[in-house]
Amino acid sequence: MSNFKNILAIETSGLFCSVALRSGEEIKYNFTEKENEHGLVILDFIDDLLKRFNLEKNELDLIAVSNGPGSFTGLRVGCSVAQALAFANDIPLIPLSSLAVLAHQAHSKFDMKNIFVITNAHMKELYIGSYQFENEQIKILEKECLISQEDLSNYVDINSTETLYVGNGITFLENIVDKNAYKNIFSHASNMFKLIDLAIEQKSYVAAEEVSPNYLSGEEQWQKAK
Amino acid sequence: MLVLGIETSCDETGIALYDGKQNKIIFECLYSQANKHSLYGGVVPELAARDHVNKFLPLLKKGFKDSGLSLKAIDAIAYTKGPGLRGPLMVGASFAKSLGFALNKPVIAVHHMEAHLLMAKYDAPNLSYPFLTLLVSGGHTILAKVDKSGSYKILGQTIDDAVGEAFDKTAKMLGLKYPGGPEIEKRSIQGKCMDYNFPRPIINSDDYNFSFSGLKTAVLYKVNSLKKKEKLSEELISNVCYEFQNAAIDCLLHKTKKALKDFHLNQVVLSGGVAANKELRRRFSEELGIGYSSIYPDFSHCTDNGAMIAFTGFEKFNLSKEDNRIFVNPRWSLEEIANG
Ligand SMILES: Nc1ncnc2c1ncn2[C@@H]1O[C@H](COP(=O)(O)OP(=O)(O)OP(=O)(O)O)[C@@H](O)[C@H]1O
Ligand SMILES: [Mg+2]
Numbered sequence: 193m194s195n196f197k198n199i200l201a202i203e204t205s206g207l208f209c210s211v212a213l214r215s216g217e218e219i220k221y222n223f224t225e226k227e228n229e230h231g232l233v234i235l236d237f238i239d240d241l242l243k244r245f246n247l248e249k250n251e252l253d254l255i256a257v258s259n260g261p262g263s264f265t266g267l268r269v270g271c272s273v274a275q276a277l278a279f280a281n282d283i284p285l286i287p288l289s290s291l292a293v294l295a296h297q298a299h300s301k302f303d304m305k306n307i308f309v310i311t312n313a314h315m316k317e318l319y320i321g322s323y324q325f326e327n328e329q330i331k332i333l334e335k336e337c338l339i340s341q342e343d344l345s346n347y348v349d350i351n352s353t354e355t356l357y358v359g360n361g362i363t364f365l366e367n368i369v370d371k372n373a374y375k376n377i378f379s380h381a382s383n384m385f386k387l388i389d390l391a392i393e394q395k396s397y398v399a400a401e402e403v404s405p406n407y408l409s410g411e412e413q414w415q416k417a418k
Numbered sequence: 419m420l421v422l423g424i425e426t427s428c429d430e431t432g433i434a435l436y437d438g439k440q441n442k443i444i445f446e447c448l449y450s451q452a453n454k455h456s457l458y459g460g461v462v463p464e465l466a467a468r469d470h471v472n473k474f475l476p477l478l479k480k481g482f483k484d485s486g487l488s489l490k491a492i493d494a495i496a497y498t499k500g501p502g503l504r505g506p507l508m509v510g511a512s513f514a515k516s517l518g519f520a521l522n523k524p525v526i527a528v529h530h531m532e533a534h535l536l537m538a539k540y541d542a543p544n545l546s547y548p549f550l551t552l553l554v555s556g557g558h559t560i561l562a563k564v565d566k567s568g569s570y571k572i573l574g575q576t577i578d579d580a581v582g583e584a585f586d587k588t589a590k591m592l593g594l595k596y597p598g599g600p601e602i603e604k605r606s607i608q609g610k611c612m613d614y615n616f617p618r619p620i621i622n623s624d625d626y627n628f629s630f631s632g633l634k635t636a637v638l639y640k641v642n643s644l645k646k647k648e649k650l651s652e653e654l655i656s657n658v659c660y661e662f663q664n665a666a667i668d669c670l671l672h673k674t675k676k677a678l679k680d681f682h683l684n685q686v687v688l689s690g691g692v693a694a695n696k697e698l699r700r701r702f703s704e705e706l707g708i709g710y711s712s713i714y715p716d717f718s719h720c721t722d723n724g725a726m727i728a729f730t731g732f733e734k735f736n737l738s739k740e741d742n743r744i745f746v747n748p749r750w751s752l753e754e755i756a757n758g
Contacts, residue, residue, distance in 0.1 A: 230744075231508065231511070231512065231743065231744035231745055232743045232744065232745060233743075234744065235515060235516065235519050235742035235743070235744065236742045236743070238519075239519070239742060249519070249520055249522070250520075264464065264467070264505070265505065265508060268467060268468075268471050268505070268508060268509055268512065269508065269512050269744065271471060272471060272474070272509055272512035272513050272516065273512055273516045273744075275474070275475055275513070275516075276475075276512070276513050276516030276517045276520060277516055277519070277520050279475055279478070279479075279489075279517075280489060280516075280517055280520035280521055281520060400475055401475035401476055401479070404471055404472055405468070405471060407468070411465060
């Protein structure tokens with residue numbers, strides 16, 4: 193399908209660290225249910241996957257990393273590890289939106305066309321993104337952004353049956369009508385490969401240093417707090 | 419043996435390659451974020467961590483490109499594991515561990531303050547044990563006895579602000595930019611001795627501790643009362659700088675002399691950002707007295723840099739025992755070097 197035979201996927205944007213490796217058609221993964229242990233587990237996870245496939249470190253062909261938005265520390269660990277491994281092996285990187293990863297995961301699991309992702313950004317804020325899946329393509333309906341919890345109702349139609357709401361931010365929705373339209377799920381690296389393939393098709397892989405965390409909250413915040 | 423050194427404990431991204439066999443630094447690259455933090459009058463940890471991620475690879479690439487060496491040629495990687503700011507430290511740790519993992523090279527955890535200190539050994543190779551050390555930086559003011567490599571006994575330290583922090587805060591009061599140390603040093607040259615009577619807190623206490631908070635407050639009162647009378651002229655600013663710097667150096671010098679005498683030592687190694695201060699160096703060399711000497715790293719190696727991490731990594735190579743886990747030790751004590 194592509195000349196990238198061995199692809200590593202890293203997901204550290206949420207509370208739980210997961211890593212997946214696809215070699216040919218087969219996918220293997222590791223994940224932890226312990227919160228915020230990204231740094232402690234990530235390299236051992238990768239090491240273990242390589243061993244299970246009988247691969248050497250320099251046999252990786254491509255690395256994808258979910259680069260945000262999400263936990264600042266998690267994103268930095270994920271991006272730094274991805275950058276360092278890519279640079280040392282002289283291979284490209286694919287950054288993927290953590291919200292799109294979650295949307296795709298929900299789409300393939302629940303077979304819904306419209307997915308609205310809401311994740312908790314803490315400090316009374318949320319990350320949101322709205323996606324549509326059609327003909328194996330992903331379309332962004334609403335640009336990913338950071339909003340305050342109070343504003344959530346302005347973005348969400350709680351009576352909708354067309355849209356599936358997912359992510360750990362849905363707990364902030366009030367007066368939910370149809371409980372089935374809301375799923376509190378976490379993203380997992382093993383679900384990144386569909387988006388990775390799309391990115392490969394579009395040749396949207398880049399050099400290691402071109403990837404950085406997408407925090408969705410910039411320096412203005414600190415300027416204000418000054 | 420080539421050791422790559424990685425420093426990200428605060429607001430400078432430092433990367434260097436040290437050749438242990440030739441005792442030579444092959445390259446060193448430094449990116450300082452000082453201008454960014456200058457806006458806030460001090461380091462904003464989250465912003466510092468962000469900038470380290472962005473600057474790391476470009477710096478690393480530049481170093482290897484300029485030196486004509488390949489990354490694969492290195493034998494080990496040393497990184498600052500602490501003490502310092504958690505977020506920034508984690509970035510360096512993540513890169514260091516991942517590079518070590520990818521290249522199958524050992525990774526060595528380095529104590530930031532030990533690196534400041536040992537760098538004096540690089541620039542003054544015939545330094546012999548035991549000696550006294552005075553570490554004066556943005557986060558620390560430590561007087562310690564060094565019996566042998568890796569064995570530190572802290573005799574005293576600051577009970578409130580670090581001396582570098584006092585320089586920075588004083589500079590901020592005077593409207594000078596961050597970091598304040600070099601600014602104050604520069605202004606002091608034009609400054610004159612005044613009768614401001616700035617205090618030398620706990621200078622006569624029967625221990626080896628320091629205190630700079632009272633000095634800082636005295637400067638604040640003085641600045642406020644001067645401002646009431648007239649606009650703070652360049653001349654007044656220079657005078658306040660001069661008086662402040664003198665008071666700070668008096669405190670450092672006095673306790674150092676006491677420790678040298680009490681512990682029968684004749685050499686003191688100074689390092690950390692404040693040790694780049696020329697007036698401090700001049701006074702130490704003139705006032706310690708006959709038979710005593712003060713030793714420093716090169717000026718460029720007093721403030722944070724990657725070379726001190728690479729050099730220390732080489733010195734500690736045989737003691738290294740780092741696994742794949744990425745974690746840091748923001749409050750690592752100098753006395754607990756062995757249990758990082
Ligand atoms: N010429 C100078 N005179 C006085 N102080 C100086 C001078 N140059 C730098 N400094 C001070 O040194 C400090 C920076 O030194 P350094 O980089 O060693 O500190 P740090 O790394 O922030 O703290 P630490 O090493 O304790 O973690 C700042 O407080 C700065 O004002
Ligand atoms: Mg320092």
